Each structure stands twice: as C-alpha cells, then as structure tokens.
Amino acid sequence: MSDWLKLLLLGILSVVFGIVILGAPVVASVAITTLTGILLLIGGGAQIVGGFTVEGAWGKIFAIIMGIVMALLGWSFLSNPLAGTLSLAMVVMILFAAGGIARIILSFQMRGTQLFWPTLISGLLSLALAVYIFSNATAGLALSLLGILMGIEMLFNGFGLIFAAFFVKRNGPTAQQPT
Template sequence: MSDWIKWLLLGLLSIAFGIFVLGAPVVASIAVTMVTGVLLLISGGLQVVGGFTVEGVGNKILSLIMGAVMLFLGWSFLDNPLEGTLTLTTVVMILFVAGGIARIILSFQMRGTQFYWPTLISGVLSLALAAYILANASIGLALSLLGILLGIEMLFNGFGLVFMALFIKSAPNDVTEAKEA
C-alpha cells in the first residue's frame, strides 16, 4: 500500500471519528476528562518518584508537592468526571481569554504589517468565544464543549490529512512533469 493511501485512510478515519464525537459531545467530553485524569495520575506518580532523585531540599519538596497535586487532580477527575469536565471547560475558557489577550497585544506590535488585522481579529474572536462560553455557562454547554472542540479538531485534522495525501499522490507526477519540460 502506498504512503498516500495510508494518509488518506488515516484522514478519513479521523473525519469519521470527528463526526462520531460531534454526535455525542457529552460522552466525548467525559472521555477527555477521564483520559486527562489517567494522564495526571501517571505524570503525578512519575513526578513523586522523580522527587526522590532530585538534589536539593527545595527542589525535592517542590517536586513532591507538584506530584501530589497532579495525583490529587487525576484522582479527582476519575472519581468525579462530571465535575472534572466542568473544571476543564473553565480551564479552556481561561486559555481562550489568555490566548486572545496575547494575540491582541502581539497584533499591536505588528501594526503597519500585513499580519496586524488577522492577528487582531484572531485575538478578538478568542475573547468573543470565551465571553460566549461564560454567558452561556449552563451545565449542558459546559459538558458538551470539550467534545465539540475535540470533534471539530478531528474534522480539521482529517481534512488536512486527506489534502496532504492528495498532495503526496500528485507530487511525484509534478516532479516528473517538471523534469520532462
């Protein structure tokens, strides 16, 4: 099987899963929370183990505290996935605000270039999305948001892989045609 077909199949699979996730966003949001909980437990455990190997009392204490916090968060997400989903949705909203503010500040440093308006608009849209999430902070939206974002990302990723596969398929033909001309 050629490489472009593998990329095409992977892209189509990502699109199919994206559609599936968008069909059940609450289930996907809870799954994201559960995976986050497992990853926090693993990284927290590794952080605690690593804390015993670092040098310096301050570094050791900081590493052990950080590991304990990650273990606590991981266990909390796994023990209470609905509350964990609400927490992660709040974190996403905060990241939208921080990213929006950062891009707006960056856009003013780009004033007079072709990148000013796209960067400014991108930042404003991030702030608008955060405001929309905050204004509609119902349990339903909060529980669905992570799944919706995951589904959209899977669709974008799938389409990107499909386009890349088609590019790879046509690339050798373009190189051959350029050599013949």
C-alpha cells in the first residue's frame, strides 16, 4: 500500500473517530479520565518503586511521597470518574486562563510590531474561553469539555492527514524528505 493511501486512510479514520467522539462527548470525557487514572496509578507505582533507588534520605522520601500522591490521584479518578472529569476540566480551564494572560502580557511587550494584534487576540480568546468554561461549568459543559476538545483535535488531525496524503500523492515520496 502506498504512503499517500496510508495517510488518507488514517485521516479518514481520524475524522470518523472525531465525529463519533463529538456525538458522545461526556462518554469520551469519562474515558479520558479513566485512562488518566490508570496512567496515574501505574506512574505512581513506578515512582514509589523508583523512590527506593534514589540516593539521599530527602530525595527518597520526596520521590515516595510523590508516587503515593500520584497513585492516590489515579485511584480517585478511577473510583469517581465524573468528579475526576470535572477536576480535569477545571485544570484545562486554568491552563487556558494562564496561557491567555501570559499571551496578553507578552503582546504588550511586542507593541509596535506586527505580532502585537495576533498575540493579543489569541490571549483574549483563550481568556474568554476560560471564562466561558467557568461560567458554564454547572451547565454540563465541564463534563463534556474533554470529549469536545478531543473530538475537535481528532477532526483537525484527520483533515491534516488527508491534506498531507494528497500532497504526498501529488509530489511523490521525495517531498517527505527535507533537502
């Protein structure tokens, strides 16, 4: 099977999954939270085991405590996935707000350049999105936020792969290698 056809099929598959995820964003959000919980449990267990190999008493204690915290957080996500989903949505909201504020501050340092307005607008949009998430957290948006973001990312990824497939088909396999 040719490279461009593989990219095309992966792109189509990603678009289909994106549509499915957007059709059930709460289910996708809970699945993301469950997977996060599993990974935190595994990571916490590995951190605890690895903590016993750390040199120095304080380093060992810190590593083991961090492993316990990670494992407890993972267990919390697995035992109550809806609350975990809300927690992760709030983390995303905080990250949007922090990124927006940082870009707004950065934009004023770029005043007088062509990057001022795009950076300012980007920061304001991120901040507005954080405010929107915060104001609609009780309206169920927080429960579906992770699924919506994942579905949108799957769509963007799929369309990007489809466009890349047509580029590779038109320009041949040599277009993939930088010169």
